[in-house]
Amino acid sequence: MMAKIVVLGAGLGGLPAAYDLHNALGDQHEVILINALDSFQFVPSNPWVAIGWRSSEQVSIPLSSTLENKGIKLIVGWAEAIDPVIKQVQVSEGSIVSYDYLVIATGPKLAFSEVPGLGPEGYTESVCTLTHSLKAWEHYEEFLLAPGPIVVGAAQGASCFGPAYEFAMILDADLRKRKLRYKVPITFVTSEPHIGHFGLGGVGDSKGLMESLFREHDIKWVTNARINMVETGRMQVTEYDMDAKPVREHALPFSYSMVIPPFSGVDVVAHVPGLCNPKGFVLIDKYQRNPQYQEIFAIGVCVAIPPPEATPIPTGVPKTGYMIESMVTAVVANIKSLIVGQAPETVATWNAICLADFGDSGIALVALPQIPPRNVTWAKEGYWVHLAKIAFEKYFLRKMRQGDTEPIYEKYVLKALGINRVL
Numbered sequence: 001m002m003a004k005i006v007v008l009g010a011g012l013g014g015l016p017a018a019y020d021l022h023n024a025l026g027d028q029h030e031v032i033l034i035n036a037l038d039s040f041q042f043v044p045s046n047p048w049v050a051i052g053w054r055s056s057e058q059v060s061i062p063l064s065s066t067l068e069n070k071g072i073k074l075i076v077g078w079a080e081a082i083d084p085v086i087k088q089v090q091v092s093e094g095s096i097v098s099y100d101y102l103v104i105a106t107g108p109k110l111a112f113s114e115v116p117g118l119g120p121e122g123y124t125e126s127v128c129t130l131t132h133s134l135k136a137w138e139h140y141e142e143f144l145l146a147p148g149p150i151v152v153g154a155a156q157g158a159s160c161f162g163p164a165y166e167f168a169m170i171l172d173a174d175l176r177k178r179k180l181r182y183k184v185p186i187t188f189v190t191s192e193p194h195i196g197h198f199g200l201g202g203v204g205d206s207k208g209l210m211e212s213l214f215r216e217h218d219i220k221w222v223t224n225a226r227i228n229m230v231e232t233g234r235m236q237v238t239e240y241d242m243d244a245k246p247v248r249e250h251a252l253p254f255s256y257s258m259v260i261p262p263f264s265g266v267d268v269v270a271h272v273p274g275l276c277n278p279k280g281f282v283l284i285d286k287y288q289r290n291p292q293y294q295e296i297f298a299i300g301v302c303v304a305i306p307p308p309e310a311t312p313i314p315t316g317v318p319k320t321g322y323m324i325e326s327m328v329t330a331v332v333a334n335i336k337s338l339i340v341g342q343a344p345e346t347v348a349t350w351n352a353i354c355l356a357d358f359g360d361s362g363i364a365l366v367a368l369p370q371i372p373p374r375n376v377t378w379a380k381e382g383y384w385v386h387l388a389k390i391a392f393e394k395y396f397l398r399k400m401r402q403g404d405t406e407p408i409y410e411k412y413v414l415k416a417l418g419i420n421r422v423l
Helices: 014-025 043-050 064-070 130-145 162-177 206-216 321-339 383-402 408-417
Strands: 004-008 030-035 039-041 060-062 073-076 079-083 088-091 096-098 101-104 108-110 150-154 186-190 219-222 225-231 234-240 246-253 256-260 263-265 296-298 352-357 362-368 376-381
Touching: 004 014, 014 030, 014 064, 014 101, 014 321, 043 130, 043 162, 043 383, 060 064, 060 383, 064 073, 101 321, 130 256, 150 162, 162 186, 162 219, 162 256, 162 352, 186 225, 186 246, 206 219, 206 362, 206 376, 225 256, 296 321, 321 352, 321 408, 352 383, 352 408, 362 383, 362 408, 383 408
Parallel strands: 004 030, 004 101, 030 073, 101 296, 150 186, 150 256, 186 219
Antiparallel strands: 039 060, 079 088, 088 096, 108 263, 225 234, 234 246, 352 362, 362 376
16 A cells, blocks of 8 residues: 655755655655755855855755656745645645654754844854855855954854854854955853753763864853843843853954854744644654654654753754764655554664864764764864765765765765774
8 A cells, every 4th residue: 555755954964865765655655745945955064155155056956857857846935834644734825744653853943032142034144044144144244344343153052063164164254365354253162061062961072172263263152151132233241151141241243244043943843732732842762653653753954863062052953964864764764664554663773973164174073972971972073084074975966966875974974984883
């Protein structure tokens, strides 16, 4: 009997999941991908877009022609409602899509509204989407005509810190190339309890590594920070101690600012009773399946993962590419098992690899597993990371054009880093 599998979202998890499902199940089962746009966008390249080092064409690929050739149906539109009882998704373009299995890969809701004045509709930039990054590049071009202070950071409730570090360091590299760095004080503001925490409690000596790099590049920082509000040219920040008591108020002037916002679950998912935690992230068991609605799976940033430790200011857990790749592998295997009447048994490894580009250098972080205690903890810095991320971008985009979903991190990245897989 034919099964219909619907995937919501065509990001780093959703598009590989659609490819993998089709490859694993064959033409006798139907795979449908619902996405707001007719394009896949490589989000890790967004900091480069925001600095003018990449164009939108270089970091995105069209979906309709690619998916049609692979036998995967694409519906371009927003998912407006999910009914898990009758197993249907209502799409903005008017259709009702039924499913036997639903894979949620929507990514997060960018909750700019939780901080007054935050975001592209306020006074700060974002690199969370390609559209935001293109707007950030326009404003950066204007900034270069009259340079001044820059504030970069991650707000309370953010679940992705790497791009903030990348952007601060890429700005530093770009301004030095333009011989304008001496005109631009840079301050890094973060909800993390210390620099190099990354929402993971740190990876190896990432704290010492990042603090040293910030000192070397003359980037000041404020940690345990809560952004109270942003107004024209000024950010109001309260700094807390480790007991969550306010210790200092900062009024940080800026001519340009980029801040990663708080993350929450997208509304269409968060509104389904019993599907999500209070922040709107999808609850899952070890098989990536929702405990209440057993036909619903989730992968990527939309998944609820408790933080590894309590921090004075809320910090979310990042979902890195390697972790998402392992989630996709588990979901595909478990749906295939269910279709043939077997119990799911594949568990995602939830390991983490991060290649953070700093313009003319970078850091590579490996945490196996992502949540401590770990079997492997590894952090290195060097120009080779910059080159590695460029190579990874090109390789990943090529694979998505081809519909090739051979595991990248498992087969190539760990090997290239000289680290054997440890479970």
